Amino acid sequence: MKYKGAAWVAVLGLLTLSANTALAALSYTAQVTDNGLRYLVVNGEFETTDDLSKFVASIQISNTQAVTFNSPGGSVVKAMELGRLIRSLRLDTIQIRNMECASACSLAFMGGILRLAQPGSIGVHKSSFSEDPTLNVADAVSAIQQMTANVIAYMTEMGVDPALLQLALTYNSDDIRYLSGSEMEKYHLTMTGTQPSADQDPQRASMPPPNISPPVLPPTAPQYPGAQANLPPPTVEPPSFAIPTAKSGRVQNYNGQAPLKAAPSSASRTVVTFMNGSALTILDDTGKWFHVKVGNRVGYMFHSWVWVAEYGAGPYGTQFVQVKSFDNYAQTEQYVRGSPLPLTAFLASNGWFAITLDRTLDPDGAEALLTKLKASGSIPDDAIATWGNAFVRKVCCTGR
Template sequence: MSYDVHQTDGGRKFVIISGDFDFSDDLSQFRDLATREHLFAVGFDSPGGNVAKAMELGRIVRGLNLSTVQTRKLECASACSLAFLGGISRFAEPGSIGVHKSSFRDDSGVEVDDAVSAVQQTTAEIIGYMSEMGVDPALLQLSLSYNSDDIRYLSGSEMAKYKVTTPNAAPLPSSDDVREAPAAVAVTPSGVQAKEPSLEVPVARNGVVRHPKGRAPIKIRGDGDAETIGEARNGAPLRILEVQGDWYRVSVGGNVGFMHYSWVHVTQFEEDAGERRYIQVKSFSSLPEAEVFVRKSPVPLSAHLAANGWFAVTLKDVYAEDEAKDISNALKGHGLIAKDSMVTVGNTYVRKVCCE
């Protein structure tokens, strides 16, 4: 596959993914491209390919909160239709999405029972994926009505019926409004063009609770001493209604209140160590200062843009909670990092900006 980045006159960038989906495709390059270029949408020019890889891409698209768009000028058929379903918002012109039943190639003398089992497993995975993406699994029944050597292109009403498209989704800009994005033309897996990391902090819109104690308090106002009106467990999804300094006004679990920004992993931020921990050793108000510190350090470090616009310097790797505490104490004991270095979940880190 190849990735061609374009942008509108307003500067919003989207990518056209071309080629067949192959099991060996390394989709980390797409993830890197999407986060680096701050894409807002994905389109396709693909006849299909490997179903599992298409669903993997769809989940990445969903995880990055990207929209998907499809026009009749380009092709999106077979497995490509599954990748399209990953869009958080989905627009497609009538006749632009093609479906049919998946094929099973017996290239290695697979026993009949094993082949049937493989087809059943794939079918179950597709149904689960469609449900995960908010699409009516009945679409699969329609797809199974057409052999793998045939294609059924969906009408606009069918796409609405099966929830392939989403209400009020915006189309791609017309070709007159689109131009090639500078420094991001024809990016392919053979070599993604290096580029300085962005220092822009994206707007926080949604995320999940991630608190060191496993549950975060919900405050009546943005103040640590304010009354607690509820709690939310780690992993609970939330919407960020407003940013007030170091506090987010959030809607979570039926409650509306305030959480400190360090208790929330924001989906729009690119950094995400999951349950692992960073060891933060210092912070700086400017990137040049952080770079000098990182390059002079006797231990490997990285610098991260933080939500407050500062730059947090951490050990280069992330660790399990107990491991992070042991490593932090050992490095402090040998004078290799500052005594006030702290173990953190890194919720406030937007993206790594230095230094490979």
């Protein structure tokens, strides 16, 4: 089978012919294109009582490769549940303007490994909360805050920029904001870097698709009976494992400050203590300690206390959620490509490889997401939130 991203672009045109009116509750219709690409249409409104085992059964029976939606929204919790199912089954999601995917449906769409959508095909707005006369104001506010936090954590888990939620919150629940192609790319809602045309006339739906050359996706192991796993290997440049010379940086330590030592040893005398953010010049690297100059003082700081400007890690003051580390690249790449989470890998200054979620967060956000992902079993119990001071550069799978 040829690269599936290009094939799904063609399917976007074919799907125009099969739009249906959304039903009251979720139902699933298996479809197949003339060239054999299988997809499942999710029809109806998300309800808390929906039994998603029927979705899994439909996927397994039809050997589906992608999911599309005809839904006005509904339960936010159920939509996120379906999104996680889509991710665990390693399915793609595609969406056209002639079939509605609005409100909570947009959350389910985010579950796709590869996500393609025509401009104007996905709508967002502020979630509405049903009135409960037994709920006092404080409890209602707490419930809304908790749901908002859950949605932010879910969007981050799926590799979507949570700033999209800020845009959605500017539109009341009785209004809707349909996203442009550039907005979908900006918020990482779509995954290809190019958007198929949305102004396609239904009468011209059978015309050849535009000549689009999407990025190559890695092969993935099948996660369900009959899954397709015959994708070609990725064609990428080999990563560089060279470690640049550290020349400058800033103090960045967990307790907000770091000591300047008289010698490269934790047992040596502390010359002075500097607060996080203090600029420094790196004079030499002893292997575990940097010989540094801070202001007019010269001494030593441990590697993990220093954010190095020459390293290609995250912005100063942000943290990573690190889920795993390996001492070799082969295992690192295998782990990243086999995970349902959006991960990337960094070469560390000690020669190891650190695997993290594919974006940085502020320290409080990193800790909150770490706790939530551990509780859900999505990441190992020994995963940590870290400054990533020793991360040199991304070396694996940044195109996911």
